[in-house]
Amino acid sequence: MFSTTTLALLALSSGFATLTAAQSVSGQGQTTRYWDCCKGSCAWTGKADVSAPITTCDIHDKPLTDANAASGCTSGGTAYMCSDQSPWAVNDTMAYGFAAVSIPGGTESSWCCACYELTFTSTAIAGKKMIVQATNTGADLASGQFDLAIPGGGVGIYNGCTDEWGAPASGWGAQYGGISSNTCSSFPSALQPGCNFRFGSFFEGADNPAVDYKQVTCPKALTDKTGCVRAGETPTGGDAASSSTAPAASSSAAAASSASSVKASSSSVAAVSASSASCVVQELLGQHLQVLFRCRLGQQCVIKKLLCQQL
Numbered sequence: 001m002f003s004t005t006t007l008a009l010l011a012l013s014s015g016f017a018t019l020t021a022a023q024s025v026s027g028q029g030q031t032t033r034y035w036d037c038c039k040g041s042c043a044w045t046g047k048a049d050v051s052a053p054i055t056t057c058d059i060h061d062k063p064l065t066d067a068n069a070a071s072g073c074t075s076g077g078t079a080y081m082c083s084d085q086s087p088w089a090v091n092d093t094m095a096y097g098f099a100a101v102s103i104p105g106g107t108e109s110s111w112c113c114a115c116y117e118l119t120f121t122s123t124a125i126a127g128k129k130m131i132v133q134a135t136n137t138g139a140d141l142a143s144g145q146f147d148l149a150i151p152g153g154g155v156g157i158y159n160g161c162t163d164e165w166g167a168p169a170s171g172w173g174a175q176y177g178g179i180s181s182n183t184c185s186s187f188p189s190a191l192q193p194g195c196n197f198r199f200g201s202f203f204e205g206a207d208n209p210a211v212d213y214k215q216v217t218c219p220k221a222l223t224d225k226t227g228c229v230r231a232g233e234t235p236t237g238g239d240a241a242s243s244s245t246a247p248a249a250s251s252s253a254a255a256a257s258s259a260s261s262v263k264a265s266s267s268s269v270a271a272v273s274a275s276s277a278s279c280v281v282q283e284l285l286g287q288h289l290q291v292l293f294r295c296r297l298g299q300q301c302v303i304k305k306l307l308c309q310q311l
């Protein structure tokens with residue numbers, strides 16, 4: 001016989017109830033940063049029920065209308081991340097931006113173009129909030145990881161920045177983590193505001209702060225830039241909070257193809273050593289999700305609790 005507790009755990013691990021209710025998705029997570037210039041995975045058609053996949057740009061940072069254009073990070077590809085999908089501070093305690101995400105119990109169909117309010121819980125910016133729209137994911141992301149799209153944050157696995165902007169061969173700064181001090185004035189002008197965001201009065205140069213996250217209705221200021229709104233969602237707010245630093249890209253057209261490709265994002269989690277100890281395997285919706293302990297250059301493990309805490 002199963003005990004009540006066991007049954008409850010089975011129900012949880014089957015993905016019942018709140019795990020699938022969009023507005024109740026919440027938890028604790030970890031941020032990292034990246035900017036690889038590549039087409040994000042939510043820019044492909046068929047990833048989720050959305051108004052249009054997220055807008056990508058050509059090599060000259062001009063919006064593309066073909067959602068099937070291959071990523072500039074693959075051979076012959078023409079689609080890159082648009083510079084206006086950079087973060088910005090609304091004021092000293094609230095910011096908006098974009099991220100590659102991996103949400104426990106979800107898939108791209110549940111998180112592509114969804115927005116999450118992050119409340120930072122560590123570093124000098126603890127208590128500040130940032131709302132990000134999910135534009136990408138990554139095979140190298142741990143569950144509950146928000147890889148914030150910040151120019152100069154490191155290219156990670158893939159690098160489109162050398163082709164697109166003439167960045168150094170491994171991107172600006174370290175491949176993982178990017179530049180270590182504010183050298184943003186050497187960046188292409190379109191990327192400078194987003195690069196400066198990291199060192200400004202909102203983010204204060206914080207290094208991969210931890211977060212509490214919860215899904216929220218997207219601000220229009222974010223969906224206006226990506227052109228992507230999830231079905232059933234009406235973005236909040238007007239244009240007042242939108243960035244004054246970068247022009248909004250126009251919507252991409254939804255191309256009629258079911259072709260999709262899981263395009264792994266880069267991540268600024270430092271090179272995950274092969275010896276990283278794996279933690280817990282939990283069965284969710286028939287899939288095994290493995291939470292990995294990932295160690296940052298031999299220092300502290302950045303992703304730890306999450307599912308482990310539940311067991």
Ligand SMILES: *[C@@H]1O[C@H](CO)[C@@H](O)[C@H](O)[C@H]1NC(C)=O
Nearest residue numbers: 090091092093094095237241
């Ligand atoms: C910052 O902006 C947010 C969102 O517009 C607003 O709710 C908040 O009150 C502002 N905070 C300050 C200190 O102005």
